[in-house]
Amino acid sequence: MSETTWMVIRCPHCGYCSGHRQGKGRCPLCGMSFPRDVEVVVTVSHADALQREVALANTPESLRKELRKHMERDLKKTNTANETSPTAIFQALREAANAEGELTSTAVMGVLQRLGTEQSVDEVMTRAETEGLVLRLARGCWMLLE
Numbered sequence: 001m002s003e004t005t006w007m008v009i010r011c012p013h014c015g016y017c018s019g020h021r022q023g024k025g026r027c028p029l030c031g032m033s034f035p036r037d038v039e040v041v042v043t044v045s046h047a048d049a050l051q052r053e054v055a056l057a058n059t060p061e062s063l064r065k066e067l068r069k070h071m072e073r074d075l076k077k078t079n080t081a082n083e084t085s086p087t088a089i090f091q092a093l094r095e096a097a098n099a100e101g102e103l104t105s106t107a108v109m110g111v112l113q114r115l116g117t118e119q120s121v122d123e124v125m126t127r128a129e130t131e132g133l134v135l136r137l138a139r140g141c142w143m144l145l146e
């Protein structure tokens with residue numbers, strides 16, 4: 001199995017960086033064919049990393065560090081979202097409840113957003129009800145049972 005390598009290539013003509021499967025091709029901006037000794041900014045092994053590297057390569061040096069930091073934070077957030085366990089959600093819900101142990105849908109939504117999970121308030125709270133963790137008091141309002 002051969003591994004696909006992607007390259008970010010800087011166009012010697014206009015300086016625009018674009019992603020390519022191999023070290024030849026054309027600049028999508030000015031249409032110039034790349035010479036044999038074209039500058040390869042970086043090589044990556046995943047197409048999704050390529051998109052990120054192209055964006056970075058086309059960012060002025062002074063802003064690049066900031067952008068990379070931003071992207072890595074987004075990446076981290078996405079990773080956490082996939083790993084958010086029901087236990088983590090309920091733990092956070094417990095912390096979001098008020099002194100009386102009441103939980104509003106606004107508070108729940110805040111928790112879900114903070115955790116970056118894709119689940120809806122309804123999904124999470126229905127499951128919490130099923131598991132006997134909360135009691136629905138009214139529409140959009142729950143009481144923690146433990």
Ligand SMILES: [Zn+2]
Binds near residue numbers: 012014027
């Ligand atoms: Zn070009």
